[in-house]
Amino acid sequence: MSILKRSLLLVSMVMLTVAVMAQSVEDAGAKYNEGNEFYKEKDYSNAVTAYEAALNTANETGADADDLKGSIEKQLMNAYYKNGLAQYKGRKFDAAIAFLEKGYAFGEKLNDASMKKKTSTYIAKVRTSKGNSLLKSNKINEAFAEYEMATEILPNYPNAYYGKGMVYKAKDDMANMMVNMDKAIELGAGNPKAAKIAKKAKSTTAKALVNAGAKEIQKEHGKKATEYIVSSFNYNPGNAKAYYYLTLAYNNTKNWDKAIEAANKAIGMETDNKSDMYFALGQAYEGKNDAAGACNAYKNVTSGANVEVAKYQITQVLKCS
Template sequence: MNMLKKSFLMIGFTLLSVGLFAQSVADAGVKYNDGNTAYNDKDYAAAVDAYTEALNMAKEAGPDADELKSKIEKQLTASYLKKGLSIYKKKDYDGAIAVLEQGYAFADERNDTKYVTKFASVIAQIRGKKGDVLRSEGKLDDAYTEYEMAIEMKPDCVKSFYGEGMVFKEKGNLEAMMEKMNEVVKYGAGNAKMEKTVNAAKANAARALLAKAAEEFNAQNFEEAGKYIDLAATYAPFDEGTMNVFNQFADQVKDVPEMTDAINKAKEVLK
C-alpha cells in the first residue's frame, strides 16, 4: 500500500471515529433528557435507570462528553435519594436502605461530601425507624442491630442512641441503659429538634433507676437503694410524671433512717 492510500485510510478512520464519538455524545444526551423527563414526572426509578444508561454512554464517548457526564452524575445522585425516599414512604425500609446505600456509594466514589452526608443522615434515620418497629415487636436484639448500623452511619444519631437505651432498659441492664441515655443527652442537648428525645431519655432513665431503688428498698438493701436514688437524680430536672414517682417513693421511705440522707440529697438536687 503506497503512502497516499495509507494517508486516505488514516483520514477515513479519524473521521469515522469522530463521527462515532459525536453520535455517542448525542445518544447520551438523549438518554439524559429521558432521565430529566422521568425525574420531573417523579418517576425516580425510571430516572435512575435512564441516568445510569446515559452515564455509561458518556463514559464510552470519552473526554468530549465530560461536561454532559458531570450533569448526569449530579442528577443520578439526586435521583438515588429521591427514589430511596419514595420507597421509604411506602414503609419498605429494606428497599429504601438498599437504594440509598447505592446512592451513598456513588456519591462517595465521586467525593461528593454534601450528598455523602445527606445519604448518611437519611439511612441512619430509616434504620432507626426500623429499629423502633422491631423494638415494639419485642425483637430487641434485631432492633439493637439496626440502631448500631444507624450510629455507624451517623455517629451522633441521637434517636438511635435513645433506642439502644430503651433496649437495655427493657432488658434490665441499667448500667448500659445509662451509658446510652447519656449519649442522647450529650449529642442532643441544645438541639431544639432533639429536645423531646432528650427529655424522654432523662425521664425513662430516672424512672427505671427509681424503680430499681424501690426494688432494693423492698429487699431491705438500703445502701443499694440509696445508690440508685443518687443515680436517678443525675437526670434532674425531673418532668412532672417522674417527680410524682420520686415523691411517692420518698413518702414511702420517710420513716426509714437509712434512707434519709439519700432522699434529702436528691431533694436538694431537684429543687
C-alpha cells in the same frame, strides 16, 4: 495493498470511529434528557434508571463524553437522594438506605459537602427507624446494629443513642442504658428540634431505674435498689411510687432515718390510697425503736394486704394505747 488503498482504509476507520463515538455521546445525552424529564415529574425511580444508563454509555465512550458525564453524575446523585427519601416515606428502609448510600458515595466523589450532609442525616434517620421497628419485634441485637451504624455516620444524632439506650433497657443493663440516654439528653440540650427526644430520654430512664429498683427489692437487694432509685432522681423528680420503693429499699438495709424521710415524702405526694406507705413507715419507726411513731403509722393502715399485720403490731407487739 497500495499506499493509496491503505490511506483510504485508515481514513474510513477514523471516520467510522468518530461517527460511533458521536453516536455514543448522542445516546448518552438522550438518556440524560430522558432522566431529566422523569426527575421533573418526580419519578425518581425511573430517573435513576435513565441516568445510570446514560452514565454507562458515557463511561464506555471515554473522554469525548467527559463534559456530559459530569452533568449526569450530578443529576444521578440528586436522583439517588430523592429516591431514597421516597423509599423512606414508604417505610421501605433497606431500599432507602441503599439509594441514600449511593447518593453519599457520589457526594464524596464530587466533593459535594451539602449532599454528604443531607444523605448522612437521612441514613441515620432511616437506620434508627429500622432499628425501632426491629426493637418492637424483639429483635434486640439487630436493632442495636442499626443504631450503631446510625451513630457511626452521624455521631450527633440523639435519636440513635436513645434507641441504643432502649436496647440496653431491654437487656436490663441499667449502666449502659444511662450512658446512652445521657448522650441523647446531652445532644438534645439547647436544640429545639431534639427537645422532645431529650425529654423522652429523661422520662424513660427515670421510670426504668425505679422499676429496676423495685425488682431488686423483690430480691432483697436493698443497696442496689437504693442506687437505682436515687439515680432516677437525676432524670426526673421522684413521685410517690418512687419514694415508696425507696422506703422499702432503706428498710431492707436498716437505714431507718432515710426510710422515714422517704416514706413521709411518698405520703405527702400520694393522692390516693396511702396504706402501704404508712405500713412501710411503721416498719421504719419500729426498726428505729420509736414505738409511738410506729403506732401512729400503723393506725393509718386501713386497707390492703397489710391491715391485719398492722393490727397485730398495734395490739400484740407494740401494745399501742
